[in-house]
Amino acid sequence: MTQPVVWITRTPDGARSTAKAIQALGGDAILAPVLKVVPLKPIIDPHSFDAVILTSRNGLAAFGAIVARRSITAWCVGEATAEAARAARYQTVISADGDVDALTKLIIETADQHTRLLYAAPREPAGDLAGDLAKAGFLVREAAVYETRPVMPVLHPADMARLTYVLVHSAKAGRAVAAMLKAHRDRFVLDQLTFVCISDSAWHGLEQALNEGEKNIDAARLIRRISPFPDEASMLKQID
8 A cells, every 4th residue: 555645734732633643543644834923912811801702723813812810611623622622721621622613503502602702713714703692692702812814834845746635724824725736737746646635614614725826736636535523633634
């Protein structure tokens, strides 16, 4: 069996754990992030809310650097974020063990509507979590605590040629991957690449960017696998 060679495109904070998981599966991990995390510094009154909503470990880290208070409830999108929140000693940690829609649904169904909520958000959230909660009658404020910015990944030409899998964790990452593929299309063996995307949205970001502008690449010819659940464990199961 050919050893899978996997390009890990996610931000450096999570890329190392992904690399270890791939190596445990017998694969070769190539770390070359396409995004970097930039913390923001919004003004947040630490006593203006009773619970924080976290949709990523990046959001948790950025929020924790701004607000030292831990005697609150942390509503977390998935178990990875929840584990990080427990390690940071938040008083109560609740995980939706899913995506943003699952987290929104969990809060609506189980949270006290009198609880003051703060969504520690990215600058460009994928959906309107705060808006959906407000429509359901919750007191919620959204504060952008970080943003992700595209960076040109550092990939050796020899690694480009031997890659067999690309992990895509978001639509923005997909667009950045597309830029790299178009800039060096003569070095990648597109026919041997399988794109493992955390969601349909991540694939659509990649697909749209490949099909627009100059040096188009026909995305319909590429092999893609969409993770059935929006978490890394499910993504890694898509690797043969």
